[in-house]
Amino acid sequence: MIPYIYATPEEVARAVAEEAFVRPSQEGWVHIALSGGSTPRLLFSLLAEEPLRSAVRWDRIHLYWVDERCVPPTDPDSNYGMTKATLLDHVPIPEDQVHRIRGEADPEREAKDYCWLVGSELPFDGEYPVFDIVLLGLGDDGHTSSIFPHEPQLLxxxxxxxxxxxxxxxxxxxxxxxxxxxxRRLLFLVTGEAKAPVLRAILSSSPxxxxxxxxxxxxxxxxxxLYTDVVL
Known part of the structure; x- marks a missing residue:
């Protein structure tokens, strides 16, 4: 990973906003897969406020989700629900350019349906659909997306x-x-000292x-x- 280190979580979030939303949308259409959890909340809140809100070409952005909990969108655990409350309700993104995972649906069926949706919207590299940007987080157990250490087959x-x-x-x-x-681009957004041990282990390739x-x-x-406030 190529690290970009900032002094505060807010500086990290602003840098990611510029790299993942502002600059790409000013250049053309962009298909972004968003992570959920608590870390992106600040990013979404900043994007919903000026000056970032007006700097983004929302009419050129398609949003998808990296992962979703199998709960209704009104559930506090819903990644979509959090994104809607902090970002989507406050920016002029066309509704048909927001592609949520239906957490309330049958999981196996929805996984297949979302594969079809992504496949119909994105170009392929020959085998796999290609997002312009995938925004990933990092769990303190080393997971990303919702791929946990006990399910390596998902890798x-x-x-x-x-x-x-x-x-x-x-x-x-x-x-x-x-x-x-x-x-095309992978961005890890990792903030907080709680993530420091696992992040340092990854970067040092420790056993x-x-x-x-x-x-x-x-x-x-x-x-x-890697966008982070962790001192490496």
Missing amino acids: TEEAPYAVATSPKGQRRIALTGPTILAA EAKGYPAAYIAGHRPDAA
Whole structure:
């Protein structure tokens, strides 16, 4: 990974906003896969405010999700629900350019349907659909997307999306390894000292990082950009 280190989470979020939303949308159409969880919340909030809100060409952006919890969009756990409340309700993005994963649907069926949707919207590299930007997070157990260490088969699963299960038993729909790696650009957004040990392990290629899904992705895409406030 190529690190870009900033002093505060807000500076990190502003840099990612410029790289993932502002500049690409000013250049043309852009298809972005968003991660959920708590880390992107600040990014979304800043994008919903001026001056970033007006700097983005929302009419040129298509949004997708890297992963989703299998819950209704009104559930506090819903990645889409969080994104809607912090970003989508506040920016002029066309409704038909927001492609949510239906967490309330049957997981196996929805994973297949979302594979079809992504395949119909994106170009292919010969095997896999190609996002312009995939925005990834990092869990303190080394997971990314909803690919956890106990389900390494999702790192090589050929279907673009598949059903995953968190260590606590929650079912999720997750973007899988090959389609993550096929993206034109990969951006890791990692903030907070709680993420420091796992991030340092990945960057130093320490033995403990061998089973981390995020380490697998980083190892296969050395050009992935890391935006962080962690001192490395």
